[in-house]
Amino acid sequence: MSNPELHSPELARSIEAILMVVDEPVTELTLATVLEVPVEQIISALEALVPSYSDRGFALKAINGGWRFYSHPDFSPAVEKFVLDGQQNRLTQAALETLAVIAYRQPVSRARVSAIRGVNVEAVMKTLITRGLVEEYGVENETGAILYKTTSYFLERLGLNALTDLPPLAPHLPDIDSLDEILDSLTD
Incomplete structure (x- = not known):
């Protein structure tokens, strides 16, 4: 050969x-x-x-x-300008947030994504599926809900080799002291 x-x-x-x-x-x-x-x-x-x-x-x-x-x-600035000039194919803030939830929690049901975001994600999910960024993965045993995950196209578009290359979320989350302060201010 x-x-x-x-x-x-x-x-x-x-x-x-x-x-x-x-x-x-x-x-x-x-x-x-x-x-x-x-x-x-x-x-x-x-x-x-x-x-x-x-x-x-x-x-x-x-x-x-x-x-x-x-x-x-x-x-990337030159390429981004070339690709985006005159195009309205950018993802909305809602789509980006939904995509982030799916990327970090996959496989995940649509209901779970809605619960995390606090809004109905039906239309946004259709957009993400249509654009090839998200796909059906299987069915949740307990509820029968369809599970979703990101696609290889998602990895390619983000320039990632694997999901483990996603940046960690911990640095972007508030620390426990900040959460306690927030909760205390809400009960005052």
């Missing part, structure tokens, strides 16, 4: 050509299969390619279990 005609420079160029046309991250195994070389050779080639883009407007990253070209983070 080895392709003897594919040497290091040709292998790197073949990988680049494939990565230029993918819509989602592609795994090392897929690249190895298509190019008929061992996975270890693909991994070595990818790792050698990563630093070669350090002074470019794009970077090669391993995201969500696969590899893909992404715009370089240093140029």
